[in-house]
Amino acid sequence: MEAFAKYPGVYAEWSPNEKVAMEVGIGAALAGARAMVVMKHVGVNVAADPLFTASYTGTNGALVVITADDPSLHSSQNEQDNRHYARFAKIPMLEPADSEEAKAFIKLAFELSEKFDTPVFLRSTTRVSHSKSVVNLEKPLDVEDRTAIRFNTEKFVMVPMNARKRRVVVEKRMQDLRAFAETFPENRIEFNNPDVGIITAGISYHYAKDVFPEYSYLKLGMVHPLPVGLIREFAAQVRKIYVIEELDPFLEEQIRALGIEVTGKEIFPYTGEFDPGIIEQAITGRREAARAIPEIPIPPRPPNLCPGCPHRGLFYVLGKLKVFVTGDIGCYTLSFMKPLEGLHSCICMGASIGMAHGMSKALGEKGRGKVVGVIGDSTFLHSGITPLLNMAYNRSNAVIVICDNRTTAMTGMQEHPATGFTLQGEKTLGVDLAILVKTLGIESVRIVDPYDLKTVRTVLKEELARSGPSVVISRRACVLFKREKSAPRKPFRIDPEKCIGCRLCLGLGCPPIAWKKLENEPGSGTKETKGKGRREGVAVIDRNLCTGCGLCAQLCKSGAITKEKE
Amino acid sequence: MMETKGILLAGVGGQGVLRASDILCRVFMAAGLDVKKSEVHGMAQRGGCVTSHVRYGEKVHSPLAKKNDIDVLVSFEQMDTLRYLDYVKESGTVIINTEEIYPPAVNLGEAPYPANVAETVRRFFTKVVPVDAAALALRAGNIRAVNTVLLGALSSCLNLSLGLWEKVLQESFPSKLIGANREAFRLGRGV
Numbered sequence: 001m002e003a004f005a006k007y008p009g010v011y012a013e014w015s016p017n018e019k020v021a022m023e024v025g026i027g028a029a030l031a032g033a034r035a036m037v038v039m040k041h042v043g044v045n046v047a048a049d050p051l052f053t054a055s056y057t058g059t060n061g062a063l064v065v066i067t068a069d070d071p072s073l074h075s076s077q078n079e080q081d082n083r084h085y086a087r088f089a090k091i092p093m094l095e096p097a098d099s100e101e102a103k104a105f106i107k108l109a110f111e112l113s114e115k116f117d118t119p120v121f122l123r124s125t126t127r128v129s130h131s132k133s134v135v136n137l138e139k140p141l142d143v144e145d146r147t148a149i150r151f152n153t154e155k156f157v158m159v160p161m162n163a164r165k166r167r168v169v170v171e172k173r174m175q176d177l178r179a180f181a182e183t184f185p186e187n188r189i190e191f192n193n194p195d196v197g198i199i200t201a202g203i204s205y206h207y208a209k210d211v212f213p214e215y216s217y218l219k220l221g222m223v224h225p226l227p228v229g230l231i232r233e234f235a236a237q238v239r240k241i242y243v244i245e246e247l248d249p250f251l252e253e254q255i256r257a258l259g260i261e262v263t264g265k266e267i268f269p270y271t272g273e274f275d276p277g278i279i280e281q282a283i284t285g286r287r288e289a290a291r292a293i294p295e296i297p298i299p300p301r302p303p304n305l306c307p308g309c310p311h312r313g314l315f316y317v318l319g320k321l322k323v324f325v326t327g328d329i330g331c332y333t334l335s336f337m338k339p340l341e342g343l344h345s346c347i348c349m350g351a352s353i354g355m356a357h358g359m360s361k362a363l364g365e366k367g368r369g370k371v372v373g374v375i376g377d378s379t380f381l382h383s384g385i386t387p388l389l390n391m392a393y394n395r396s397n398a399v400i401v402i403c404d405n406r407t408t409a410m411t412g413m414q415e416h417p418a419t420g421f422t423l424q425g426e427k428t429l430g431v432d433l434a435i436l437v438k439t440l441g442i443e444s445v446r447i448v449d450p451y452d453l454k455t456v457r458t459v460l461k462e463e464l465a466r467s468g469p470s471v472v473i474s475r476r477a478c479v480l481f482k483r484e485k486s487a488p489r490k491p492f493r494i495d496p497e498k499c500i501g502c503r504l505c506l507g508l509g510c511p512p513i514a515w516k517k518l519e520n521e522p523g524s525g526t527k528e529t530k531g532k533g534r535r536e537g538v539a540v541i542d543r544n545l546c547t548g549c550g551l552c553a554q555l556c557k558s559g560a561i562t563k564e565k566e
Numbered sequence: 567m568m569e570t571k572g573i574l575l576a577g578v579g580g581q582g583v584l585r586a587s588d589i590l591c592r593v594f595m596a597a598g599l600d601v602k603k604s605e606v607h608g609m610a611q612r613g614g615c616v617t618s619h620v621r622y623g624e625k626v627h628s629p630l631a632k633k634n635d636i637d638v639l640v641s642f643e644q645m646d647t648l649r650y651l652d653y654v655k656e657s658g659t660v661i662i663n664t665e666e667i668y669p670p671a672v673n674l675g676e677a678p679y680p681a682n683v684a685e686t687v688r689r690f691f692t693k694v695v696p697v698d699a700a701a702l703a704l705r706a707g708n709i710r711a712v713n714t715v716l717l718g719a720l721s722s723c724l725n726l727s728l729g730l731w732e733k734v735l736q737e738s739f740p741s742k743l744i745g746a747n748r749e750a751f752r753l754g755r756g757v
Binding site for chain 2: 074075098126127130131132133134203206207209210211275276277278280291293296298299300301302303304305306331334337338339503506509511513514515517537
């Protein structure tokens with residue numbers, strides 16, 4: 001997005017959420033522009049409401065919706081197959097297989113959208129989105145400016161009397177698209193060995209080509225609607241057909257419904273992404289050439305909050321408070337893991353607040369002072385405002401913490417409506433979260449610095465004891481966020497003589513702090529922990545990683561952790 | 567037709583795995599080859615595993631290698647080498663940065679850091695190249711140039727002209743960093 005926004009002749013912006021983005025796109029298309037909205041698979045769930053009816057209205061200009069699916073859930077909360085949305089919303093869907101095709105298909109998608117007066121999906125998956133391959137550059141098109149105000153209430157006011165008529169238009173359009181799909185050049189047959197035919201689309205095509213270059217292929221560039229005639233033609237020319245597709249048997253079921261016998265999900269996995277090896281194994285039935293490399297047990301390396309991460313202090317306190325913490329989508333979701341264990345649910349963006357309210361209502365007095373919802377600043381602006389309004393309106397006793405790290409950290413420091421900057425880096429209004437929250441009807445709003453453990457604990461306890469909803473804003477910029485970087489702090493060190501080996505500091509799960517086992521510890525009385533005999537080890541800090549946040553020093557009861565001197 | 571070959575770069579978020587694989591791809595492109603890469607870096611900044619598959623040849627289909635099909639594994643972290651051995655061909659090369667980055671379980675004292683990683687790898691592969699990339703990067707004048715040191719070590723396993731590497735390196739770094747990175751590459755190549 002940051003790169004796209006710099007091209008001449010285009011306008012781009014960050015939206016607070018996908019529904020807003022879709023509506024902005026629909027409006028721009030209605031005005032005659034070529035509009036594109038880009039989101040991941042779960043984003044389409046958020047944007048589905050306007051999209052389903054935009055399918056009825058059509059577009060005037062062009063509307064292309066990119067859905068980036070994530071087989072294997074590399075960084076997502078589910079693995080939904082968004083090809084179903086194309087059928088569900090009655091919208092055509094293209095599926096590129098690599099970078100070059102992604103570029104070519106975008107152009108085709110705009111043309112389709114204009115030609116058939118419909119939104120068009122372009123579906124990508126992780127290995128198309130997060131990959132790079134060689135692209136041949138072309139001259140940019142000279143697109144004629146067709147923007148204008150055009151009134152057409154029968155087409156754009158979707159009240160029942162108009163929508164019923166558009167409903168018929170949608171079915172007619174699908175028929176036209178089916179006919180178009182038959183001759184669409186990106187639905188192509190590569191005729192080769194007639195013994196085996198493979199019907200596939202997207203990245204699976206390349207996986208299969210890698211291991212079975214000699215077979216015949218029907219590669220579908222458009223996965224909805226399907227070219228029924230072309231599929232029958234292909235099926236008639238090959239003896240055995242495999243349908244290769246990640247996730248759901250979307251193509252397979254439709255092809256079977258044509259009365260064509262195929263092999264699909266009985267040999268290929270339903271879950272997870274494919275690779276050439278998975279396809280090879282499924283078709284040949286062979287286990288991969290088993291080289292005797294036994295599995296060597298090594299500790300896992302889960303992602304962790306960074307050294308100096310402002311979330312760490314907050315979630316350390318939450319973990320100790322013995323409250324239920326409904327979580328949300330952000331780096332802080334990682335704090336469900338040991339040793340912080342300060343977060344207990346994660347469903348989708350914005351869910352933390354609604355869920356905290358629901359739990360609090362369901363538990364009644366039992367839940368008093370026991371339910372906290374946490375949400376990041378950008379996620380709060382994505383979809384936390386309405387559930388917080390609901391809390392103020394319907395009065396529950398939960399406490400909501402907005403983890404305000406001043407940016408969208410998890411995905412790479414994108415701007416949002418509270419940062420004060422646009423996608424292009426221009427200054428704009430930055431919403432004041434405290435004022436916004438108060439305006440929604442939350443009477444008690446407190447701001448804390450998550451580097452100050454004692455205050456965080458005190459404020460959370462006070463707010464939990466209060467009747468009615470309240471909000472705590474835990475504010476400190478992400479430690480990786482360059483624009484708000486504070487002056488470098490001196491790293492801390494642990495005096496091995498003073499450390500009593502109590503492990504309290506390790507409870508922060510901070511990457512620079514490690515446990516060092518002591519062999520042959522001399523039995524000096526001064527080094528004994530109370531009632532626990534001699535210490536088994538000490539904690540040490542890797543000074544190259546330590547950012548000097550000082551949380552560990554706040555926890556240390558023996559005064560062993562101090563800031564390094566000049 | 568030249569068969570497609572595969573390189574797997576693997577390390578920990580923040581080590582510059584993806585930058586290294588970008589540079590590597592540019593070198594293959596400069597050599598007139600087709601190249602594709604794919605990576606998973608959703609949480610790369612948060613200390614998790616980062617991997618990048620790079621495949622090159624005359625015509626590359628899959629950006630992902632299958633198991634037992636990687637020609638060179640470049641492991642940016644010692645212990646993590648063991649995570650990816652099943653991807654490497656029997657005749658493949660394993661480059662190991664001997665740097666140790668402790669995962670949470672090791673930090674908490676719940677699991678030991680695996681000992682003798684290079685020896686374990688040698689049980690399965692003959693071409694094993696341990697590199698103290700951190701020390702060499704420091705000697706080159708920039709501790710963050712670990713990735714460039716490892717590219718240097720990788721370059722001696724690949725049949726590409728030094729001139730191509732130098733040209734792409736020159737284009738990949740701003741002027742104030744190029745000196746240290748050029749030196750880091752040279753030191754890595756000498757390993």
